[in-house]
Amino acid sequence: MTIRTALSRLIRGTTTVAALTILTAATTAAHPTTEPDVALSGATQFVNAASLPAEQLRGLDHPIPYGVYARSHGSKHVVRHSAATATPSDDQDLRQQCASHAAQAKAVTGWIKSRFESCQKRPYDLVLRDTRGTTTLGRLWFDQWILGFAYDGNRRVDYIASIENIRVQPIPTEDATKWRIGQHFRYTINVSSSDPDPKVIEPGTKERDELLGVWNSTPQWTLTYTSPDRGPLYDQGNQQRVASTVVMDLTASSPNAAPFTGGTDNFHSNVRYDYAGKIAGKYKGTVFTEARVELVMSQKDPAVNESALHIYDALHRPERTFPSWPGKSVPGAKEPLHRQVDQGKIDKNRRKSISECRKVWGDYAGTGLQCDEYPFASTYEGSTKGDNRFSVRLIDGPDNRKGGERLDQMYTLNRILDGDAFHVKITD
Known part of the structure; x- marks a missing residue:
C-alpha cells in the first residue's frame, strides 16, 4: 500500500463522535454566561472533563460542530477537505475496524491489528477553566486518529495522524476560533535491544500546533520514520535490528491558558527495524513489536x-x-x-x-x-x-x-x- 492511498482513504473515512472536553476559566458551569475576569494570563487551564464533578459541567452539554460555530464567527478556516475519488479497501478497512475495536483503540498503544497495521482512535473531552476553580470558559470535543503502517520489505514506518470531529461550546465572551490543538511526535531508541550503531531518521516535521479551524479544514498529516542500513550483514551475525518507540504528546491551548498537562505520552508505538535476511522471508522490514502473533x-x-x-x-x-x-x-x-x-x-x-x-x-x-x-x-x-x-x-x-x-x-x-x-x- 502507498502512503498516498493511506491518506486518500483516511480522508474519506467516516468521522465518529468523540468525547473530550476543554474547561476554561470564566463563569461557573451553572452560570455559563457570566463574564469572567481573565486579566491574568495563564489563569486558566485545560483539564479533562472526566476529572470534574458533574455539577461543574452543567450547561456545557450542547456541542456545536466547529464548522457551524466558525461560520457564525466569520472564520475563514471552515472548509473540510475530502478525497476527490473513491479508492478500495485496505486503509479504509483499518479505520473501520479500528472504530469497531473502540476499547482497544483508545488505549495509549491503540489497537494493534497485526505486525504491520495499528490504529489509535482516542476521543477527547476537555474543559477550559479558571485554575482557582471558580469559572469555566467552554468545552472542546474531538477525536484523535493515528493510523500506523509498518512494511515487510522496507525499513520504514508511516503514521497518518489527524484531529477530527471537532465540536465546541464556549461562553459568549470566549472566542473558540483562537483555541489550538497540537500533536508533538518524538522517538527514542532502546540501545540494549538493538544491534550495534542503531539509527532512526525522523521526519522533517514532527509537530503540528494549529488553530481549530486549520485542523477542521486539513485534518490529516503524515510522518515517516526510517532506519538506514549498511547492506546485508546478517551472515556476519548483525541483523541491524533497531528497537524504537514513537511517542506523541497532545496539547490544547487558548490565548489566556496555561499548558494542558493531560496529554503527555498520549500515544506509544514500539517498532523494530531489521535486515535479518532470508530467515525473515523478505530480507528486511519493520514490525510493530507489541502485536500478538x-x-x-x-x-x-x-x-x-x-x-x-x-x-x-x-x-x-x-x-x-x-x-x-x-x-x-x-x-x-x-x-x-x-x-x-x-x-x-x-x-x-x-x-x-x-x-x-x-x-x-x-x-x-x-x-x-x-x-x-x-x-x-x-x-x-x-x-x-x-x-x-x-x-x-x-x-x-x-x-x-x-x-x-x-x-x-x-x-x-x-x-x-x-x-x-x-x-x-x-x-x-
Whole structure:
C-alpha cells in the first residue's frame, strides 16, 4: 500500500463522535454566561472533563460542530477537505475496524491489528477553566486518529495522524476560533535491544500546533520514520535490528491558558527495524513489536487435523500426551513460544522427540507415520529445554509436513526472528 492511498482513504473515512472536553476559566458551569475576569494570563487551564464533578459541567452539554460555530464567527478556516475519488479497501478497512475495536483503540498503544497495521482512535473531552476553580470558559470535543503502517520489505514506518470531529461550546465572551490543538511526535531508541550503531531518521516535521479551524479544514498529516542500513550483514551475525518507540504528546491551548498537562505520552508505538535476511522471508522490514502473533490451526482442516488435535490435547488435555507426568502443562496458549533459528539446536530437539516416540511406540519405520512434536523443534521451548513440558505423537506423515509448512509461513508472514514470541490457537 502507498502512503498516498493511506491518506486518500483516511480522508474519506467516516468521522465518529468523540468525547473530550476543554474547561476554561470564566463563569461557573451553572452560570455559563457570566463574564469572567481573565486579566491574568495563564489563569486558566485545560483539564479533562472526566476529572470534574458533574455539577461543574452543567450547561456545557450542547456541542456545536466547529464548522457551524466558525461560520457564525466569520472564520475563514471552515472548509473540510475530502478525497476527490473513491479508492478500495485496505486503509479504509483499518479505520473501520479500528472504530469497531473502540476499547482497544483508545488505549495509549491503540489497537494493534497485526505486525504491520495499528490504529489509535482516542476521543477527547476537555474543559477550559479558571485554575482557582471558580469559572469555566467552554468545552472542546474531538477525536484523535493515528493510523500506523509498518512494511515487510522496507525499513520504514508511516503514521497518518489527524484531529477530527471537532465540536465546541464556549461562553459568549470566549472566542473558540483562537483555541489550538497540537500533536508533538518524538522517538527514542532502546540501545540494549538493538544491534550495534542503531539509527532512526525522523521526519522533517514532527509537530503540528494549529488553530481549530486549520485542523477542521486539513485534518490529516503524515510522518515517516526510517532506519538506514549498511547492506546485508546478517551472515556476519548483525541483523541491524533497531528497537524504537514513537511517542506523541497532545496539547490544547487558548490565548489566556496555561499548558494542558493531560496529554503527555498520549500515544506509544514500539517498532523494530531489521535486515535479518532470508530467515525473515523478505530480507528486511519493520514490525510493530507489541502485536500478538498467533499460529491458528483447525481440527476440521483435513490437511492438518491430526497436527491440530495433537496440539489441542497438549494445550488443554495434557494428561493424554507423552511423556506423561502428574500436573503436566504445555506452553503456547497463555504462555508464548519463542522462535529458535539455530539449526543445530533444532536438530537436537528433533532427535530428542523421535527418541521419545520410539520409547512409547517402538520402531514405526515403514508405517507412513511420523513423530510430531509440540512445542515445535524450532522453538526455545522444544523438547531439549529440560522441563519435560512437551508432547510427542505419531501422526500421518503428510499431515505432519503440512503442519510444518504452516508454521514456516507464519514465521515469514510475521517477520518472526530468533527469540520473537508467538502463541498457538487451535479451533474446532
